[in-house]
Amino acid sequence: MNRPMLELESISFSYTEDKIPHPVLVLDKLSLSIEPGEFVSIVGPSGSGKSTLFRLITGLEQPGEGRIHFEGKTAADRLGLVGYMPQQDLLMPWRTVLENAVLPLQLQGYKTERAAEKVRGLLKEFGLEGYEDRYPHNLSGGMRQRVSFLRAVISGCNLLVLDEPFSALDAITRLSMQEWLLEQWTRNGKTILFITHDVEEALFLSDRILMFSQMPIASVKEIMVPLPRPRKFDDLTDADIQTIKTELISELRKSASFR
Known part of the structure; x- marks a missing residue:
């Protein structure tokens, strides 16, 4: 029996700010799981806790309550267990493409x-x-993200967490990178x-979409995406997909209006 690749068990997390008298509860006993080989997206308005979840899964933050499991094993120290790709590519400007890409392996002792x-x-x-000797400032945004993704994949981790990696790209480059990402995932x-x-x-x-709404997040709405694979961008014109898209946007607008 396959165990979930990732399982969050009753996770709670709060943060404090100098100008706020009480801790702000972001996640409230949230539970969810991701199966091996799945491609799952989390959507939600800005400030809904998506990036907080990213930091918890990757080990950059620790939950106040609850446990996080990888492949059935509780993981208190998660740094290095997850390949991750943040919004900014975080390439080191003084390192070439090759030198940036080998960094996870060097950290593993290679x-x-x-x-x-x-x-x-x-x-x-x-x-x-052909780009291995170029420096980041000589690369396009899409190329930089490819290096960042390669660095995440080569870490050897079976779970990759990508936090809005294409948000800074123009529309055409973004679509190209989405298609490329699906090819790599396959x-x-x-x-x-x-x-x-x-x-x-x-x-x-x-495959699935988990929707964050109002904080604190105690549960998420789950939407199955009824599209076969492989996919083309034109598949999004399907009537069922357009209906789901309209419903999701409506839900997100409601969530944003409460902020």
Whole structure:
């Protein structure tokens, strides 16, 4: 019997600010699970706790209550267990594409030559062949995100958490990167949790969508995406998908109006 790749069990989290007299409750005994190989998106208005969840899963924050499990095992220290890709690519400007990509392997103790050899074998697959000696400032936004995604994948983690990775890209580049991401997901078999505020992006990419609404988040609405794979962007014109899109946007607007 397969265990969930990720399971949140009654997670609560609060934060404090100097100008607020009491802690702000963001997550209130939230439970959810992600199955192996799934592509799941989380959508919600700004400030609804999506990025807080990202930080909890990756180990950058710790829950006040509850437990987080990976493949059935409780993980108190999660740093390094999850491949993650934040909104900003966080590439080191003084490192080349190759030098940026090998960083997770170096942190795992790989010698530089062995790490570089492993990365070189993946450059073509990620559309980076011929760019290995370029620095980040000489790359387009889409290319930078490819390097960031390669770095997440090469960490060896089976779960990848992507926090609005394409939000800073122009519309055409963003669509290209979405299509490319689906190709990579199909090829490498990872489990992806994708955080976004873009309903159309979530519908195009996901098996399931989990919708965050008002804080504190105690439960999430789950939407199954009734699209076969492989997908084309034109599939979003399907009448059922348009109905789901309208309903999601309506729900999100209601949530935003309470802020």
